[in-house]
Amino acid sequence: MMMSPGKIGKLELKNRLIYAPMGSHIDNLGPRSYAYFMERARGGASMVMIPIFIKEYLEMSAPSLTITDENYELSKKLVKDIQACGCKACFQIVPGYGRIMPGSIKYPGLPVAPSEIPAMYDPSVTCHALTIEEIGDLKKGYRETVEQLVDLNADAIEIHSYGGYLMDQFLSEVFNHRTDEYGGTLENRFRLLRELIEITKEVCGNDYPLIVKYTPCHYIDMPGYRRIEEGVELSKLLEKSGVDLLHVDAGSFENHYVAMPPTYQQEQVFQLRSSEIIKRHVLIPVATDGKLGDLDKGEHALLDCKTDFLVVGRGLLADPYLPNKLSENRPDDIVPCIGCNECISQVTAGKHIVCTVNPEAGKETEMLLKKAINPKKVLVIGGGPGGMSAALDAKRAGHHIELWEKSNRLGGMINAAGRPSFKLEVNELAQWYRRQIIKNQINVKYYKEATVENILKYGADAVIVATGSQSKKFPIKGIDGDNVVTAIDAMMDRATLGENLVMVGAGLVGCETALHLTPRGKKIIMIEMADKLLPEPIFYMNEIMLTQMVTRNQNIQVMVGTKLLEVTDHSVIVEVEGAQKEIPCETVVLAMGMKSEPNFMEELQGKVPVYCIGDCREPRHIIEALHEAREVVNSLA
Numbered sequence: 054m055m056m057s058p059g060k061i062g063k064l065e066l067k068n069r070l071i072y073a074p075m076g077s078h079i080d081n082l083g084p085r086s087y088a089y090f091m092e093r094a095r096g097g098a099s100m101v102m103i104p105i106f107i108k109e110y111l112e113m114s115a116p117s118l119t120i121t122d123e124n125y126e127l128s129k130k131l132v133k134d135i136q137a138c139g140c141k142a143c144f145q146i147v148p149g150y151g152r153i154m155p156g157s158i159k160y161p162g163l164p165v166a167p168s169e170i171p172a173m174y175d176p177s178v179t180c181h182a183l184t185i186e187e188i189g190d191l192k193k194g195y196r197e198t199v200e201q202l203v204d205l206n207a208d209a210i211e212i213h214s215y216g217g218y219l220m221d222q223f224l225s226e227v228f229n230h231r232t233d234e235y236g237g238t239l240e241n242r243f244r245l246l247r248e249l250i251e252i253t254k255e256v257c258g259n260d261y262p263l264i265v266k267y268t269p270c271h272y273i274d275m276p277g278y279r280r281i282e283e284g285v286e287l288s289k290l291l292e293k294s295g296v297d298l299l300h301v302d303a304g305s306f307e308n309h310y311v312a313m314p315p316t317y318q319q320e321q322v323f324q325l326r327s328s329e330i331i332k333r334h335v336l337i338p339v340a341t342d343g344k345l346g347d348l349d350k351g352e353h354a355l356l357d358c359k360t361d362f363l364v365v366g367r368g369l370l371a372d373p374y375l376p377n378k379l380s381e382n383r384p385d386d387i388v389p390c391i392g393c394n395e396c397i398s399q400v401t402a403g404k405h406i407v408c409t410v411n412p413e414a415g416k417e418t419e420m421l422l423k424k425a426i427n428p429k430k431v432l433v434i435g436g437g438p439g440g441m442s443a444a445l446d447a448k449r450a451g452h453h454i455e456l457w458e459k460s461n462r463l464g465g466m467i468n469a470a471g472r473p474s475f476k477l478e479v480n481e482l483a484q485w486y487r488r489q490i491i492k493n494q495i496n497v498k499y500y501k502e503a504t505v506e507n508i509l510k511y512g513a514d515a516v517i518v519a520t521g522s523q524s525k526k527f528p529i530k531g532i533d534g535d536n537v538v539t540a541i542d543a544m545m546d547r548a549t550l551g552e553n554l555v556m557v558g559a560g561l562v563g564c565e566t567a568l569h570l571t572p573r574g575k576k577i578i579m580i581e582m583a584d585k586l587l588p589e590p591i592f593y594m595n596e597i598m599l600t601q602m603v604t605r606n607q608n609i610q611v612m613v614g615t616k617l618l619e620v621t622d623h624s625v626i627v628e629v630e631g632a633q634k635e636i637p638c639e640t641v642v643l644a645m646g647m648k649s650e651p652n653f654m655e656e657l658q659g660k661v662p663v664y665c666i667g668d669c670r671e672p673r674h675i676i677e678a679l680h681e682a683r684e685v686v687n688s689l690a
Contacts, residue, residue, distance in 0.1 A: 054355040062297035064262040066099035073366030074102035074145035077406040082124040088417035097376030100141040107194040143209040151219030168230040199256045209262035217305035227277025266300035269327045300340045301328040310594040314344045316392030329359040389481040398592035409676040412683040423690035425451035429514035434503045437465020439667030439678030440519035441486040446686040457501040469544040473569040505656045515662045520650040522668035531620030540566040540644035551639020563644030571608040580615040647672035
């Protein structure tokens with residue numbers, strides 16, 4: 054059903070897959086933005102949503118996408134070229150950030166909001182409450198922006214009113230404390246959004262497709278946050294106001310992992326739960342987002358009448374050609390999004406959008422795979438994500454490839470990373486790589502241990518080393534005992550574990566390993582030398598959800614500020630708050646970080662061109678391995 058046509062008012066769409074209006078920070082609708090949006094249109098989405106801010110408004114000294122004299126002609130070309138692909142061009146108009154103005158944006162004034170409320174990222178700052186005159190300026194800027202979009206021949210407009218941003222703040226009791234016509238009752242809190250809808254109708258006509266993205270339920274059990282009952286009433290008001298499509302989202306910035314579900318949230322519950330309820334109360338179609346690029350989940354959501362359209366962001370960032378591959382009956386070729394949220398993390402930090410599994414995302418002009426002018430004989434050492442990606446890129450570029458893997462299985466660290474039931478997308482990525490290696494007929498040598506001698510004997514024109522990393526061990530008494538295993542071995546079931554474990558290290562690997570083991574009946578005490586769980590920085594949405602998963606697990610006890618001193622046959626000795634303590638256990642699991650495997654760089658220097666990618670250069674994340682693979686292969690062209 055994903056590929057069946059649908060309608061928004063009188064606008065016909067060729068399928069049910071819409072590219073979400075993800076913020077990108079690439080450039081202000083310049084050449085790179087053009088390439089970015091065009092790639093999604095060529096890939097087969099039925100509609101591409103382009104987020105822009107309203108013209109010349111209070112927040113517009115902050116960097117954002119706006120239509121200007123400088124980018125007007127290219128914006129017009131973008132609309133025309135999107136339409137030439139059989140795709141529709143929709144612009145999402147964002148009235149403002151409000152209290153959630155990102156800390157990464159250097160904004161000279163106070164954040165604005167419906168009322169004088171604390172700013173999200175710095176509660177010591179009180180937001181400026183918009184005056185009636187300033188609301189008038191907002192509406193004027195909105196009208197001018199709509200008029201621009203009519204001139205561009207845009208197919209549809211979406212009003213951004215969701216998830217704790219400025220318009221949702223007006224709609225929400227918890228943020229809107231006004232006593233004038235814009236506060237109090239739901240109808241009054243809805244007034245500004247209704248006025249923006251009316252402006253759109255005045256400028257574009259009643260038949261013009263109008264979409265509103267909003268949040269029927271915040272899923273925060275605190276006074277003032279929206280519950281689904283009020284969300285139903287809000288949906289009826291939107292329908293009555295002439296909206297043609299309800300774009301349902303969920304959550305707010307206080308629980309933003311609800312709106313942007315990370316890999317840990319395997320079941321798509323929040324947005325679909327809301328949209329299913331809303332569909333019972335309105336006659337107009339409903340669109341839903343939130344991890345619906347997954348083919349089975351998305352298809353069932355449509356078949357079960359929980360939604361009418363799937364608004365996919367990260368899935369089409371990972372593979373813009375997902376719709377075309379579905380149409381061509383090639384689902385096994387679709388690159389899976391792994392839900393790592395690296396894309397959103399970068400944008401939140403004020404940087405341009407990226408994608409772990411798609412090096413071209415946001416860099417469509419710079420990172421496009423270069424075809425080999427003079428094909429080379431390339432040896433890739435290591436069959437982890439970096440090595441597999443390098444081998445695939447090099448083969449597709451036209452080089453002659455051989456891949457050496459010292460074990461009997463490709464995948465490397467993503468085999469362990471994708472092992473937990475809450476990280477199935479990572480496992481899907483490993484499977485995707487293995488399928489593509491076979492499909493592209495890449496010559497793989499298993500059980501092949503690389504040495505300087507056999508590397509040189511092979512006679513490659515270039516060697517790409519992707520040998521990965523291994524678990525760290527520190528010089529601690531008893532750490533080499535039979536009752537001590539690494540987190541990787543525990544994750545891969547390569548070690549015999551007792552029932553009572555001590556996990557040394559409460560970083561990302563330690564937390565994920567503990568959560569993987571507790572459903573198997575293990576009781577775990579996690580000790581962490583730092584003063585907090587997850588001491589190494591990870592994206593805040595992922596951190597909030599992972600922290601909740603660990604701290605709410607009754608079979609996991611966390612001890613921070615705790616240093617491992619010694620491992621005995623039946624316990625560990627630790628130092629906590631200046632005193633020594635013995636913790637009984639049957640097995641000690643080490644999650645103390647990673648160190649690079651040998652990379653042959655020094656030994657091969659001057660004898661053959663050699664390139665090091667991924668963790669063997671420095672232990673990091675999958676994104677560095679995959680992007681470095683592309684960079685190296687392009688340098689060989």
